[in-house]
Amino acid sequence: xxxxTATSAASAQPAIRMQGIDKSxxxxxxxxxxxxxxMPGEIHALVGENGAGKSTLMRILGGLMKPDxxxxxxxxxxxxxxxxxxxxxxxxxxxxxxxMLVPTLTVAENIVLGQEPVKSGMFDxxxxxxxxxxxxxxxxxxxxxxxxxxxxSVGEAQRxxxxxxxxxxxxxxxxxxxxxxxxxxxxxxxxxxxxxxRESGGTIVLITHRLDEVMDLSDTITIMRAGETIDRLQTxxxxxxxxxxxxxxxxxxxxxxxxxxxxxxxxxSHADVPLPVSSAYSAALEVNxxxxxxxxxxRVVDGVTFAIQPGEIFGIAGVEGNGQTELIEAIAGLRKxxxxxxxxxxxxxxxxxxxxxxxxxxxxxxxxxxxxxxILDYSIADNLLLGRQDEFTHRGVxxxxxxxxxxxxxxxxxxxxxxxxxxxxxxxxxxxxQKVVIAREMGHDFTVLLASxxxxxxxxxxxxxxxxxxRAARAANKAILLVSAELNEVLALADRVAVMYRGRFAIVxxxxxxxxETLGEYMIGTRxxxxx
Amino acid sequence: MTARLREQIEEALFPPVVALLVAxxxxxxxxxxxxxxxxxxxxxxxxxxxxxxxxxxxxxxxxTTLTFTGLAVSLGIRAGLFNVGAESQLAAGGFLAALTGLxxxxxxxxxxxxxxxMIAAALGGGIVxxxxxxxxxxxxxxxxxxxxxxxxxxxALLNWIIANHLHVPETLHTPEIHAxxxxxxxxxIPAFHGSAANLTILIALLTAAAIWFLLFRTRRGYELRAVxxxxxxxxxxxxxxxxxxxxxxxLSGAVAGLGGINYVLGYKHYYEDGFAGGSGFxxxxxxxxxxxxxLGVVLAALFFATLSQGGLAIHAFVPKQMVExxxxxxxxxxxxxxxxxxxxxxxxxxxxxx
Numbered sequence: 001x002x003x004x005t006a007t008s009a010a011s012a013q014p015a016i017r018m019q020g021i022d023k024s025x026x027x028x029x030x031x032x033x034x035x036x037x038x039m040p041g042e043i044h045a046l047v048g049e050n051g052a053g054k055s056t057l058m059r060i061l062g063g064l065m066k067p068d069x070x071x072x073x074x075x076x077x078x079x080x081x082x083x084x085x086x087x088x089x090x091x092x093x094x095x096x097x098x099x100m101l102v103p104t105l106t107v108a109e110n111i112v113l114g115q116e117p118v119k120s121g122m123f124d125x126x127x128x129x130x131x132x133x134x135x136x137x138x139x140x141x142x143x144x145x146x147x148x149x150x151x152x153s154v155g156e157a158q159r160x161x162x163x164x165x166x167x168x169x170x171x172x173x174x175x176x177x178x179x180x181x182x183x184x185x186x187x188x189x190x191x192x193x194x195x196x197x198r199e200s201g202g203t204i205v206l207i208t209h210r211l212d213e214v215m216d217l218s219d220t221i222t223i224m225r226a227g228e229t230i231d232r233l234q235t236x237x238x239x240x241x242x243x244x245x246x247x248x249x250x251x252x253x254x255x256x257x258x259x260x261x262x263x264x265x266x267x268x269s270h271a272d273v274p275l276p277v278s279s280a281y282s283a284a285l286e287v288n289x290x291x292x293x294x295x296x297x298x299r300v301v302d303g304v305t306f307a308i309q310p311g312e313i314f315g316i317a318g319v320e321g322n323g324q325t326e327l328i329e330a331i332a333g334l335r336k337x338x339x340x341x342x343x344x345x346x347x348x349x350x351x352x353x354x355x356x357x358x359x360x361x362x363x364x365x366x367x368x369x370x371x372x373x374x375i376l377d378y379s380i381a382d383n384l385l386l387g388r389q390d391e392f393t394h395r396g397v398x399x400x401x402x403x404x405x406x407x408x409x410x411x412x413x414x415x416x417x418x419x420x421x422x423x424x425x426x427x428x429x430x431x432x433x434q435k436v437v438i439a440r441e442m443g444h445d446f447t448v449l450l451a452s453x454x455x456x457x458x459x460x461x462x463x464x465x466x467x468x469x470x471r472a473a474r475a476a477n478k479a480i481l482l483v484s485a486e487l488n489e490v491l492a493l494a495d496r497v498a499v500m501y502r503g504r505f506a507i508v509x510x511x512x513x514x515x516x517e518t519l520g521e522y523m524i525g526t527r528x529x530x531x532x
Numbered sequence: 533m534t535a536r537l538r539e540q541i542e543e544a545l546f547p548p549v550v551a552l553l554v555a556x557x558x559x560x561x562x563x564x565x566x567x568x569x570x571x572x573x574x575x576x577x578x579x580x581x582x583x584x585x586x587x588x589x590x591x592x593x594x595x596t597t598l599t600f601t602g603l604a605v606s607l608g609i610r611a612g613l614f615n616v617g618a619e620s621q622l623a624a625g626g627f628l629a630a631l632t633g634l635x636x637x638x639x640x641x642x643x644x645x646x647x648x649x650m651i652a653a654a655l656g657g658g659i660v661x662x663x664x665x666x667x668x669x670x671x672x673x674x675x676x677x678x679x680x681x682x683x684x685x686x687x688a689l690l691n692w693i694i695a696n697h698l699h700v701p702e703t704l705h706t707p708e709i710h711a712x713x714x715x716x717x718x719x720x721i722p723a724f725h726g727s728a729a730n731l732t733i734l735i736a737l738l739t740a741a742a743i744w745f746l747l748f749r750t751r752r753g754y755e756l757r758a759v760x761x762x763x764x765x766x767x768x769x770x771x772x773x774x775x776x777x778x779x780x781x782x783l784s785g786a787v788a789g790l791g792g793i794n795y796v797l798g799y800k801h802y803y804e805d806g807f808a809g810g811s812g813f814x815x816x817x818x819x820x821x822x823x824x825x826x827l828g829v830v831l832a833a834l835f836f837a838t839l840s841q842g843g844l845a846i847h848a849f850v851p852k853q854m855v856e857x858x859x860x861x862x863x864x865x866x867x868x869x870x871x872x873x874x875x876x877x878x879x880x881x882x883x884x885x886x
Contacts, residue, residue, distance in 0.1 A: 332768070334767060334768060353770070353772070354767065354768070354769075354770040355770030355771075358770055364768070366768055371762070371764045371765065372764050372765050372767075372768040373765065373768065374762075374765060375758050375761050375762050375765045375766070376761075376762070377761050378757075378758070378761070382754070385754075386758070386765065386768075386769040387768065387769040387770050389751050389754055389755065389769070389770075390751065392751075393750075393751040396750050396751055396752065397749055397750050397751075398749055398750060398751060398754060400749075
């Protein structure tokens with residue numbers, strides 16, 4: 001039960017067959033006659049823009065939702081409208097985009113949850129740890145069974161999620177945008193694991209909108225757009241351009257993981273903008289010897305110093321969990337620094353609160369839009385004033401007309417869809433939610449922008465749009481601190497790149513001189529060089 | 533836009549209405565189990581409440597206190613805090629209002645004395661609310677635990693003060709106050725004669741309107757609701773979460789405390805031990821059924837006041853505890869029906885909008 005075994009069913013029979021699936025949420029039709037056919041033992045990529053209906057389709061497969069119409073067959077059995085328990089029993093394991101782990105429990109406890117080994121009526125923790133370690137070794141998914149989930153990096157948490165499904169005997173593994181939160185080395189590791197699972201007979205459905213991943217890994221591709229299934233292709237006989245066209249319904253500028261830009265001229269990305277001469281007074285953002293302590297008195301940020309000039313994009317690359325999140329939150333005022341100073345446009349804001357820092361010219365695209373960036377039950381209009389509520393207030397009373405006016409302008413200029421200011425943010429697709437955050441943070445005057453994972457979990461079209469906005473802001477002489485798990489994104493946008501490793505800058509160099517290979521070595525710590 | 537508004541109204545109104553129907557059916561079964569005709573009992577219940585001026589006056593009087601406590605609880609919930617202490621906040625408010633009334637000279641005109649007593653009432657509740665607020669913000673002590681425990685402490689303390697220092701012999705109430713009385717409604721509408729309804733009801737309605745304005749039209753309200761929905765996002769938006777919590781819970785206590793004037797200034801003109809009589813706890817139900825919206829709270833307060841007064845009217849046929857069972861059923865039905873009814877509404881809407 002621990003390792004996936006080949007299905008004994010006839011190989012001609014699809015592992016999953018979904019036909020004519022309809023599913024609506026109120027006025028939104030997430031799936032309209034969608035279909036999907038996955039053969040056993042293949043890696044099947046399900047691609048489409050945000051809001052194309054991929055996740056809904058997979059939720060129906062996993063038993064989390066019942067379709068309004070259509071038929072679902074698994075290994076030849078009609079299982080339409082089954083429950084999550086049925087799905088798990090049938091060997092379907094879904095790894096969700098947002099992890100479903102109990103943070104206060106250990107890795108082993110999370111994995112065995114619901115199937116705990118028992119010895120004389122008591123939970124046998126030692127046995128659980130042993131089983132998890134065994135499974136971990138077999139699959140190559142390395143985790144430390146004894147650690148608490150709350151202490152794990154996102155990559156590690158994801159490995160726990162995968163192990164959890166395998167522990168329950170999953171033979172058909174569904175991964176919902178698994179790489180959205182991973183660094184390049186972690187992605188490579190995941191690929192190895194997935195290929196190994198395929199070789200041992202597992203079937204894998206990979207939801208993604210990254211074409212390089214699709215080309216890299218998948219055998220077959222299903223493309224969805226606006227709730228419908230557009231095409232089913234063999235990976236070997238297609239091209240990224242063809243897939244992108246089918247996804248978006250038009251030609252798009254593409255970027256590969258290698259950082260080569262198609263349709264984006266490479267010289268526009270960096271180096272042609274003459275940088276202002278560095279001086280202590282001209283820097284828009286200065287961070288000096290910043291130290292942050294985390295749990296158990298570890299130094300999560302350990303003496304980081306840098307300055308960003310107006311008109312510069314300073315990129316921070318690094319494997320997630322090396323202090324980037326904490327650094328950004330400390331600059332934004334959301335986390336208390338142990339020591340060090342932060343200056344925005346020459347003003348020392350080290351002891352200012354969040355709103356004072358905003359007033360000083362700081363804008364912030366947070367890495368987690370669901371937790372920080374948006375109030376999901378607030379309307380788009382109300383979300384567009386979060387953090388700037390003072391500006392839309394006269395003597396303590398909200399100026400409803402100006403708020404509506406602002407919403408109208410931002411929705412138009414940032415192409416937020418559907419263009420209805422009164423809709424709750426919750427009802428938007430991920431890409432459009434991110435556009436709301438970006439509209440709010442970039443749609444007004446600011447000096448410094450903290451952009452943390454600005455394109456995480458958004459589709460090709462929106463990535464293009466967001467990159468354009470960031471470049472436009474640089475051209476308008478804004479200073480931008482870009483933190484991204486996407487190395488190619490950092491390389492394509494930034495003028496200078498720093499690699500963060502264990503709370504320090506391992507290296508700072510002009511992006512023009514950096515390559516994915518050298519930065520990768522600093523990211524995983526095989527190369528070290530103390531930044532001056 | 534208008535369609536969306538209609539949807540919002542439907543989603544606000546349908547769950548309580550469905551819950552009411554469920555409660556009615558349960559009520560039918562209960563009444564029949566006593567060998568009575570439900571139609572008859574419900575008729576009596578309505579006649580004893582909305583059917584005559586005295587009964588209606590009593591409903592208005594009870595609804596007034598429940599409006600205050602319901603508003604208090606809903607204000608806390610909007611900020612993400614569950615204030616279970618409205619009972620003792622209400623009592624403390626009434627107590628301070630009575631003390632102020634006793635201290636003032638009877639010669640002071642009502643236009644000055646009443647506002648002074650009101651301020652005292654709000655202050656009394658506010659102080660009781662500020663304690664859990666401070667403990668929550670400063671030490672992270674959970675407000676539910678603290679407010680529950682504080683109910684015992686405050687009520688016992690008030691009981692001790694009254695019993696040992698302030699009571700009229702042979703009773704558990706203070707001497708009658710002469711400054712700061714609020715006129716009863718029967719002074720303007722003679723039909724209300726004998727009922728406890730008084731002008732505090734206007735203050736309750738004004739308070740509801742003011743809280744609506746605060747919540748939905750001011751920056752503070754925007755921030756308060758943001759904290760209640762997503763504290764991390766509010767913090768990111770520059771809102772001091774601790775400050776909002778402190779102010780919200782203190783204000784919640786003050787609103788509950790203000791409710792004390794209904795009894796003390798409007799009805800008996802003295803503070804009596806135990807006058808709150810569960811109105812603070814019932815405020816939780818009022819907030820829940822009223823969906824934490826000021827208008828909903830006012831309607832829910834009327835509803836629960838009707839049940840409570842109606843219990844007296846039907847006492848001859850079925851035990852008045854039946855209405856307490858009914859109240860419980862309504863609360864459970866609302867708690868269950870909110871998500872269920874919403875889902876059904878969305879399903880029903882789908883074919884039309886698709």
